[in-house]
Amino acid sequence: MFVFFKGCQEDRIQFPKVKSSQSELHLSSEFPSDEFRLSASATIPIRWSIISKPEWLEILRMGGFAGDGPITVIAQTSLLLPQVITDKIVISTTSGELIIPVILTVKSSSAVQIAPARLSIEHTENSKEFTITNMSNQSAAWKIEPAAAYLSVSPTSGTLAASASSTLRLLIDRSTLESKAYGERLILYVSDVKI
16 A cells, blocks of 8 residues: 655655564573564555574464464574574565564573483493583583582583584492492583583
8 A cells, every 4th residue: 555645746655564563572492482463554455474584483474464363483492502592583564674583592402412311330330431412503512510429520521513422431439339229410511501
């Protein structure tokens, strides 16, 4: 829709404005989804389409008409490291572009993992190898702390490149242990966040 003003020196075309119900979206690893609506200042149908979005953001509808219902967004956080990410959604409309900032806070992550998840050590073994893997697309600083004084890990910390793995060794000091079964945990920190 456009309007011509008669009697003006210059004829100007006014296109209807498209607005979002939210000026920005705040997502997190705990609450990864949200929705917004697009509305227009005119009653004629205004077409819209998403032309740019973060790669970690899923948008359930990539186009339509202003006023035709909610647009749901879901942050895919499983391969992201703990951090705050600021990005944007760019929407093309008949009346121009609309930008919606997106802020994602990743507090917990499964992008860095230890395998095997459960390590069994026989009474004749004093050490056992395991693997740490970074499945994210960025380097990850990590640190491992054993939950018991008779355990140690070598190395205790490091940085893994994106999609890289490293072999670590769990060491057991049996000098103060009684002859019985023990069960302990290793505490993993990624970017100084306990995982």
